[in-house]
Amino acid sequence: MNFFVKAGKFIKSLPRVRFSRPFAIRLDWGHTNAVDAKGRLIATIRLYGSGNRIELPKTSSFTGHITIRGQGNRILIGENCRLAGEFIVKGGNQTVTIGEGTTFESVYVLSLERCDVTIGRRCMFSRGIEVRTSDSHSLIRKRDGRRLNRAAPVVVGDHVWVGLGSILNKGTIIPEDCVVGAKSFVNKAFTESGVVLAGSPAAIVKRGVTWSRQRRRRLSQDEMEAWRSCAPFNDEDE
Numbered sequence: 001m002n003f004f005v006k007a008g009k010f011i012k013s014l015p016r017v018r019f020s021r022p023f024a025i026r027l028d029w030g031h032t033n034a035v036d037a038k039g040r041l042i043a044t045i046r047l048y049g050s051g052n053r054i055e056l057p058k059t060s061s062f063t064g065h066i067t068i069r070g071q072g073n074r075i076l077i078g079e080n081c082r083l084a085g086e087f088i089v090k091g092g093n094q095t096v097t098i099g100e101g102t103t104f105e106s107v108y109v110l111s112l113e114r115c116d117v118t119i120g121r122r123c124m125f126s127r128g129i130e131v132r133t134s135d136s137h138s139l140i141r142k143r144d145g146r147r148l149n150r151a152a153p154v155v156v157g158d159h160v161w162v163g164l165g166s167i168l169n170k171g172t173i174i175p176e177d178c179v180v181g182a183k184s185f186v187n188k189a190f191t192e193s194g195v196v197l198a199g200s201p202a203a204i205v206k207r208g209v210t211w212s213r214q215r216r217r218r219l220s221q222d223e224m225e226a227w228r229s230c231a232p233f234n235d236e237d238e
């Protein structure tokens with residue numbers, strides 16, 4: 001093979017580099033990937049595979065890194081979100097959905113093994129959080145060689161506050177209006193809303209609660225229910 005053929009093959013193997021919006025660098029190794037980013041995007045985006053889609057509406061922002069590997073995956077961000085962190089989606093036909101009005105200070109989201117991540121509306125995720133549908137490696141039972149740690153989707157309901165340093169592992173289900181205490185390891189499905197989950201592994205430590213972005217001595221009934229209406233969050237609330 002002569003030099004020019006080799007050089008041609010090498011150039012073909014390189015991703016297409018695009019600068020979309022002022023601060024987004026997109027490295028695209030596929031063909032029919034779509035980044036529909038109308039909002040503020042300060043990110044590196046790496047797309048390996050085809051038919052993948054990222055949606056960021058005009059009222060939302062994302063700062064960080066996104067990697068998608070595989071076919072037909074989607075990252076769908078709702079209106080009025082302010083998100084920072086890293087999203088990694090590897091597999092096929094998986095969807096990471098973030099509901100409207102949700103904020104992430106620094107969250108690593110890993111959607112693997114055909115399992116979706118679904119985060120509700122008006123959630124507040126603090127710093128150093130991991131949300132993962134898989135342990136990334138296999139835990140094997142020696143007796144019969146079977147894998148014990150099967151991947152599973154993660155579902156977080158509306159208006160959930162996740163404290164700093166927490167891990168929401170495979171199979172996590174958190175109903176609406178819950179709080180996850182700092183550095184908790186959540187690894188199963190909970191069914192009761194209005195509770196504090198804390199510890200490692202997380203368990204219910206308080207019942208009959210709600211939470212607010214504002215620091216207030218007392219909230220009226222209406223104020224406690226205000227998150228149910230879809231008014232955008234206000235940074236001054238924090």
Ligand SMILES: CC(C)(COP(=O)(O)OP(=O)(O)OC[C@H]1O[C@@H](n2cnc3c(N)ncnc32)[C@H](O)[C@@H]1OP(=O)(O)O)[C@@H](O)C(=O)NCCC(=O)NCCS
Pocket residue numbers: 125126127162163164179180181182183184196198199200205206
């Ligand atoms: C979840 C939280 C808000 C609850 O506050 P609180 O109601 O004042 O909690 P309490 O101190 O009354 O704790 C109730 C029980 O849960 C336990 N608990 C609370 N948070 C816990 C945590 N993160 N991990 C393990 N156990 C925890 C307490 O030890 C206590 O147990 P006990 O009754 O056996 O003594 C708070 O503990 C927390 O984790 N705050 C961090 C929030 C955060 O990350 N902020 C960053 C900005 S978003």
